[in-house]
Amino acid sequence: MVFRLDREYLLLLHFSLGIMVFLGIKTVITPPVAYKLQIIRSPFSDSDSLKMLGFEDCGKLLRLLSAGEDKTVEEIVAEFNSKFPRSLHFYACSALDFLTTDPKEKFLNPSQRLIAFAIIHQAYSSQHPSSNPFISKLVGAACDDVAEKCERAFVLLLLSSTSVNGREFLKQSAADYISNFDLSSQLQQQYCVKVQTEPCKSLLKDNTVKNIVPDPDVPLGCDSNSSEFDAEPGVTSKIGSGSREETLVGLMSSLSLDGLGPQWIRPLPPRLPVMDGELLWLNPDMNHELLWDYGMCADTSRAVAVRDLISKALKGPLVPVQQEQVLVELANDPKLVYHCGLSPKKLPDLVENNPMIAVEVLIKLVNSSEIKEYFTVLVNMEMSLHSMEVVNRLTTTIELPTMFLHTYISNCISACQGIKDRYMQNRLVRLVCVFLQSLIRNKIINVNDIFLEVQSFCIEFSRIREAAGLFRLLKTLD
């Protein structure tokens, strides 16, 4: 498995730490996660993740690996440290990590593999084991059932060694280590039968395989594994032969940290087509200029006078001259009605005292937003000759809401029924009848809407002539 360097990787680190503790390896988890992150991220901050070792460095590394026959492991590690600057350690180690991924592969011979593990471990030995980005790799190698036993034991020794103690085994060459290897079966039991817990994985990323496909170029029918194709130095190459070193160098320099996984196609969402009217069409502007305020120092005396008269009109009938004045001023200035100090609450007083002014005012107010309130007040005020007169006049001048008229008529009828004084009742009934006739003849109301109510009213008061007349009118229309 190839290592990923991202968030998942941190998780992996934690898991591997857990395993080490399990394995009885003394670890103290001191460096905070942020610190680790920094160490791991730093090689990547300025470079593409695909960028690895240069060709020359690969060669050097390869020579180090191949020196396992004569030099001690310790010497080789020291050489590695001197030849590779710290900044390259990570790349070198990931290259080695890559080459040692599969114990069955034959890129590296056993002693080379041991040296690779040693380098991977020792490159980070100065720091705490948990900050070694390849620690879980080493743990994995130690636990890999498929691997050679000597290899696993070697890795275990590596892991248990510290920078001070337990380094004796490094003082021999890798080849010697292999030939001398003899580990008791008890030790195997102790270290190797542990079940490794599955680290948290992102499936898309961690189900990857190596992005390398072997493509042996050998003549048909030949076994690509036979050693006859191994190129010998100095011998003219034949078809199908190739140098192992060359491949190793090439692999190292072209390896990618990203393995090959199943690829998910993420379609790019389409652009929204240009909407209707989204392209802005420009038209010449209407001219809007700053306005002069003509109200400046304007003569407001007439308005004040009207205001005063209206407030008087709420208290008693105005003399004809005054009434005339109000009406003329109201007619001259259509907006005056809004400034004359009237409110819906005051309307009943005005209706009772000066119905003519009330009519004019209401007509002027018909476009006002308050007109509904005025109507509501009018319909609910006490029934009187004056209120009826106002309503009647209004019906001939402006269109009143049908609901308003119906309510008003109902109120009229119930008012007639409610009066105890016979004389007053007769009077009111006659008025109501004339009023209704007027409404019906002028087609201001639809008879059908109020037919039943009015009919019963006529029958109730059939003794009164106007009621009988109204009844006849209803019948002719029926």
Add this chain to the structure above:
Amino acid sequence: MDSPSASVALNTRDGSPSAAVGEDDGALFAEGLAKEAAVLFQSGKFADCLKILNQILQQKENDPKVCHNVAIVESLQDGCSDPRRLIKALEKIKEQSEELACASGEQEVSSNNGSEHTSSIRGNNTPRHPISSIVYNDELDTSVATFNIAVIWYHLHEYARSFSYLDTLYQTIEPIDEGTALRICLLLLDVALLSHNASRSSDVISYIERIFFASSPGNQADNGSSAHQQPLLVSKSTSLPNNLTLHDGSHHDSTPNDSLTRTLSEEALEDEPLPVLSSLDISGQNLQRPGIVSANDLQRIQPEGSISTADLRLKLHLYKVRFLLLTRNLKAAKREVKMAMNLARGKDYPLALYLKSQLEYARGNHRKAIKLLMASSNSIEMGISSMYYNDLGCIYYRLGKQHTSGVLFSKALSNSSAVRKEKSPNLLTLSQDKSLLITYNCGIQSLACGRPFHAARCFQMASLIFYNRPLLWLRIAECCLMALDKGLIKSSSASAISEVGVNVIGKGKWRQLALRYGPSNGHGIYVGINSSVKGDGRQPDLSMALAWQSLVNALYLLDSSEVFKADKAPVSEEKGLGEAPLSQSSNLKNATGGDSKAATVASGSCQANANGEAKEHKGGQNLAGTLANSVLDYEHIRMKENLMIRQAVLADLAFVELALGDPLKALSTARSLLELPDCSKMYIFLGTIYAAEALCLLNRPNEAAEHLLVYMPDGNNVKLPYSQEDCENWTVEKVSDTEESNGGTTPVVTPLSTADESLAPVFSSPEEARGLFCANFAANFALLGDFEQAQRFLTMAFSDIPNSPQAILTAIYVDIKCGDTHDALVKLRQHRGVRFVPGNLTLNGSC
């Protein structure tokens, strides 16, 4: 006579509260000066005007109206160089007035008791008495100041602010005097149209019709062009009886028709005279319903400004055209344009021509639209020429000639900036500077031409005025996505694999093939890092993070507009039930007033009256109906468009969140996309794919498979995620008005309106979508370890998308997993999208 508290209030207004007599004189003097100043103002002699104003100011220190006019004149004098300062000044004046009004209102309450008898003593003889005992005080009325603030915001293209001022004024427009009210209405109409507020526009249009044309005969539904010519002053004669009804009423006693009085008197009720009851008129003869606006009112309008009645009619027609264009009611718009053109006959009226051109543009008659624009360009002046080029640019864009349109837009821009430099600054030039609007068009064009960085720059500039439009933010995000697609920026979790490279390593038996793939060819930019790769520092910093932010903005705006609507809906409904029928019907009545009267005068018969009334009703309803229907239709269109935008935003957002490596958010975004009511099939497909990928990234491939199974209803066959038809329906249904109106007479005109859509890559074909689905389904199976199924779906995928690099990689992965390297090699060799690089090259390159 004044109560002491009253004189305190006076103090601020008159400045000379000490002596009543001097006060009177002073006021008279000031009134004279004010008239003089007004005349000077109208003739544009601002310096002289200012002198007089200062004279007045000496008398009336701190009088808000004087201060207001001073501010206006001073500003006009220096060409409105600092409109924002003027706004501040006006705001301050407005505040002062309102404080004073408050104070006088309180005072009214406190001095109420005393005023009762004093007022009776005063009577008519003291007209100069300045006690203002009501909150509605003429002198403290701030409508003009408020209007002026709105005007300035309008010129600064701040329509939302302007609207808020105007709408407040409009709510209480009745008490405002006619001239100002009309101007408020017209400006509100402009602002509402510009901010796409169809319902308010239609309100104002019908209000203007009702109030300002109420007494003039003729109406819009009849063609009535003859009537329109009639000056409003004619109505003077008709309105006279209005004043006379009072006197008429008293005379009716004698007429035999007036039955009530007679009847009552027969019943011996003379002792109780009921003079007013004389109005009970049964004959119907006296049915006069005069218009609300009398001639006097209209005369009041005249001296203040230049709006003549005919002019107003024409203007209103043009506004209606704009309204109908906004609401896409093209047929009605055509009718209105015709009327407007009739009215404008003989006069050079560029707006009418532009509107007509816009109409033809909207109908897809691009050639005709161009012709009309050309005709108007005879009188090209600088301000207009930028509009001319811009509008031509729009037409060419719709014709599918993006590059031409780009040239035109930039020409419009350069003309516009030339205007800014040349003309002396005044408010008009401010509003004529449409460069930001043109810049938006430039952005659209650049985006269509595949220049994301330039487009983004344009949009970011246009965001100064369009910051509250979700579409703008979506476009910015689209710029980022386009840049990503083109490999100009890189996302942290790369998705786009452009090609598969194979490095050949080693020779002979050791030969190995290393697969390389990735989104970039090495010149990628990391997310959010302002790279130097792109050179000049003016490049907007496009990134997935920016895209995310923009999309979140767009979503927020979409949500808030819908919440606003939901809040508003019940209110407007209530209004609709309560107020509209009333005002509408009274509107009708009023309209009838004039006409029925004319009919009565002409024939003297009631029949004519009734006929006239019936006819009028019909006409009136037609107009009101058109407006209301247009508004309703428009709401519907807007809802549809918002849904489209929302789908696009959510899909983009899910994509961006995946690209940012946040599958959890991407999953919830994709789910909300899938949950949209009436979501189109294409976006459901995208949402499904994004959701499935997010689930895979979250290690839940089983759930991903469940998601994907939607497209395999029977578990065996893969159905097409959507049909070609669905794709075509998506591109907004175009108005097919063209054929109909041409009536076959001019079949040359071909609707090319969809040309631009075909250029833009909208959706991949249904087959490609199916292939994509298969490939992803296969990848999912591979993850689940079911390589057999994976292989099966890969085979299906290859029949639809044979060149997909991702599919081939998945296939190779599956082969390797199955240990079948031979098959993998065969696939690599056969696949067209794979590029082989000899190993030596690599070695040489790195040496």
